[in-house]
Amino acid sequence: MSDNHIDEHLDGAGFETRAIHAGYTPDPTTGAVIPPIYATSTYAQDGVGGLRGGYEYSRSANPTRTALESTLAALEGGAHGYAFASGLAAEDTLIRALCKPGDHVVLPNDAYGGTFRLFDKVATVWGVEHSPAPVTDVDAVRAAIRPGVTRMVWVETPTNPMLSIGDIEALAAVAHDAGALLVVDNTFASSYLQQPLSLGADVVVHSTTKYAGGHSDVVGGALVVDDDTLAERIGFHQNSIGGVAGPFDSWLVLRGLKTLALRMERHCDNAEKVADFLSKHPAVRQVIYPGLADHPGHAVAGRQMKRYGGMVSFRVTGGEEQALAICAATKVFTLGESLGGVESLIEHPGRMTHASVAGTDLEVPADLVRLSVGIETSEDQLADLDRALASTL
Numbered sequence: 257m258s259d260n261h262i263d264e265h266l267d268g269a270g271f272e273t274r275a276i277h278a279g280y281t282p283d284p285t286t287g288a289v290i291p292p293i294y295a296t297s298t299y300a301q302d303g304v305g306g307l308r309g310g311y312e313y314s315r316s317a318n319p320t321r322t323a324l325e326s327t328l329a330a331l332e333g334g335a336h337g338y339a340f341a342s343g344l345a346a347e348d349t350l351i352r353a354l355c356k357p358g359d360h361v362v363l364p365n366d367a368y369g370g371t372f373r374l375f376d377k378v379a380t381v382w383g384v385e386h387s388p389a390p391v392t393d394v395d396a397v398r399a400a401i402r403p404g405v406t407r408m409v410w411v412e413t414p415t416n417p418m419l420s421i422g423d424i425e426a427l428a429a430v431a432h433d434a435g436a437l438l439v440v441d442n443t444f445a446s447s448y449l450q451q452p453l454s455l456g457a458d459v460v461v462h463s464t465t466k467y468a469g470g471h472s473d474v475v476g477g478a479l480v481v482d483d484d485t486l487a488e489r490i491g492f493h494q495n496s497i498g499g500v501a502g503p504f505d506s507w508l509v510l511r512g513l514k515t516l517a518l519r520m521e522r523h524c525d526n527a528e529k530v531a532d533f534l535s536k537h538p539a540v541r542q543v544i545y546p547g548l549a550d551h552p553g554h555a556v557a558g559r560q561m562k563r564y565g566g567m568v569s570f571r572v573t574g575g576e577e578q579a580l581a582i583c584a585a586t587k588v589f590t591l592g593e594s595l596g597g598v599e600s601l602i603e604h605p606g607r608m609t610h611a612s613v614a615g616t617d618l619e620v621p622a623d624l625v626r627l628s629v630g631i632e633t634s635e636d637q638l639a640d641l642d643r644a645l646a647s648t649l
Contacts, residue, residue, distance in 0.1 A: 266330065271448060272517045279326030279510075291323040293507045316495050320503040324510045325478075328468075331447040331513065332460050334480040336487035338494050339506055343443065343463030344370055345499035346477030348378070350459060353493035354437065354486070357383025359407040362400045362436075364391045365618055368416040369610035371441070372618055388617050391415060391422030392553060394430055401434045411457075412441040414557070417569050417605040417626040419444075419544045421553025424560055428456025437486075443467070443596070448520045449562045453482050464501075464509045466596030467566075470519050474508040476501050519598065519631060523566025526637060527629040533638050534570050539578070539645045541623075544569040567595060568627045569605075576622035578648045579604055583625060585644035588636050595628035600637055602627055 266274050280291045296318075299311040311317050321339050329337035340346040351374070355361065363375060365388035375386045384407075389400035391411050401409065409431040413422040424440060431438040439459045440452035446467040452460050462468055464476035481487050494500060501509070524547075531545035546557040547564030557564055572578045582602070583591050589602035593609050603609060605620045613619050629637065 271331065274330045275327065275516055276514050278330035279323040291320055291507065291510065293503050294319045295503055314503070315498050315500055318500075318503050318506070320510070321501055321506040324501065324506040324513075327510060327513055328447075328462070328464075328478050329480050331516075332442075332480040333451050333453050334460065334482045335484070336481050336491070338479045338490055339464070339501035339509070340477040340479070340494070341499045341501055341505070342475050343461070343465060343477035344374055345497075346461060346463075346479050347371060347374055349493050349497050349499060350439070350461065350479055350490065351375075351379050351384060352382075352497065353489045354459075355379070355384045355407050358405070359384050360402045360405045361386045362389050362397055362406060362409045363387070364410065364412050364415050364420070364422075365389055366415045366418040366420060366620065367410070367412060367613075367618060368441070369605075369612040369618075371410075371412075372616070373612040376612075376616075390420065391427070392420050394423065394426045397427060398430045398434075401430070401436060403434060406434060406436045408437045408439050410439045410441070412444065413450075413560075414444045414546055414553075414565060414567065416444060417567075417610065417620060417624065419546055419551075419553075419565075419567060419569055421546055421551075421557045423556050424450075424452050424455040424457055428458075431458075432456070444567055445561055445565055446516060446520055446596075448517050449524075449565060450560060453480070455560060458483065458486065464512075465594060467516065467520065467523075468513055468596075469509045470512040470516065470597060471508075472594065472597035472599065474505050474512075476505050476509050520563070520566070522631040523629060524563040526631065526634045527564070527566045527568050527627075529634045530627065530629050530637060530641065531568050533641065534568070537642075537645055539573055539582075539649055540570050541573045542571040544571075566629045568629055570625055570627075571621055571623045572625065572648075574623075574648060576606070579623050579625050580607070581648045582644045585647050586640050587643075588632060588640035589627065589644075595626075597628070598631050600628060600630035600632060600640075 325337035437458040440457040462478040
């Protein structure tokens with residue numbers, strides 16, 4: 257459903273209030289305060305073409321998904337939200353909705369491996385070209401744009417896994433001057449910490465698998481836009497391609513969004529403590545966290561983010577073997593891909609989430625470890641990291 261209802265009585269309401277109340281009002285028949293899981297593929301019609309509430313087939317629209325899409329839009333300050341079966345399904349739909357063969361896209365030079373693989377192995381075959389540029393360097397992004405050909409400037413901020421920070425407002429100006437759209441993957445920051453549309457972005461992308469869902473029990477993706485023309489194209493392609501979020505997955509993400517603000521505060525609290533601890537440890541040669549004063553993007557992050565997030569990356573003194581040993585030694589931090597869940601995760605990007613960029617301009621350092629800092633007791637997290645680091649010295 258391309259036009260999601262945003263309750264007028266929530267205009268001006270705080271983030272937490274919108275997260276709980278946007279997209280759904282108590283059922284008039286039962287009074288249910290939580291949207292039901294509409295596990296149905298089709299809907300009875302009041303005569304040929306007589307749709308009840310706009311529903312005919314659940315690929316096109318489903319009431320549970322509509323509730324999620326409305327909430328996503330409300331939290332990003334957009335008019336239209338779209339929920340997908342995965343973050344990459346959302347990205348693929350966006351590419352096909354807005355690009356044609358011969359178009360060009362500027363990507364971060366440290367983009368998520370799955371995004372790079374989608375462009376490099378799928379979109380390229382379809383005729384959409386791409387080139388990398390550091391999101392931290394507005395001039396470099398400007399230089400990477402091909403006038404009249406570049407359709408999108410694609411930005412992650414913070415990036416995955418190097419946590420680079422792009423100035424959304426400045427990048428939006430550069431993209432728009434060239435007649436291109438600015439797409440911001442807001443997964444790492446979450447809609448609680450950062451509002452790209454308000455800073456000039458045209459499209460916001462989420463892997464709702466991560467902080468939006470927040471419990472590592474669902475895979476999903478989302479797009480949010482404010483422009484009606486973009487919305488019409490995305491909605492058409494969402495229905496035509498069909499990579500939509502199912503009703504149960506929509507319900508799980510919707511449930512996660514209700515506590516997003518609370519969880520993000522705890523993620524940030526714990527990440528700040530972890531970053532401070534690691535910055536003083538002899539086995540660590542560099543800590544990468546936007547909240548640290550020596551991070552190159554600290555000032556920009558402080559301007560466009562509410563806080564600095566729950567992701568911390570660090571490089572070790574002993575190279576790749578030490579990084580792998582640390583990943584294998586933690587107990588509170590579970591060795592696994594993904595991020596943004598209530599539990600802490602540790603991974604080696606070069607061998608795991610970013611293996612697809614090995615040998616390219618986007619290859620990540622072999623001595624890099626990435627942490628998704630969960631909401632456990634912070635003392636337990638620090639003790640776990642201390643034990644793992646000590647075991648490799």
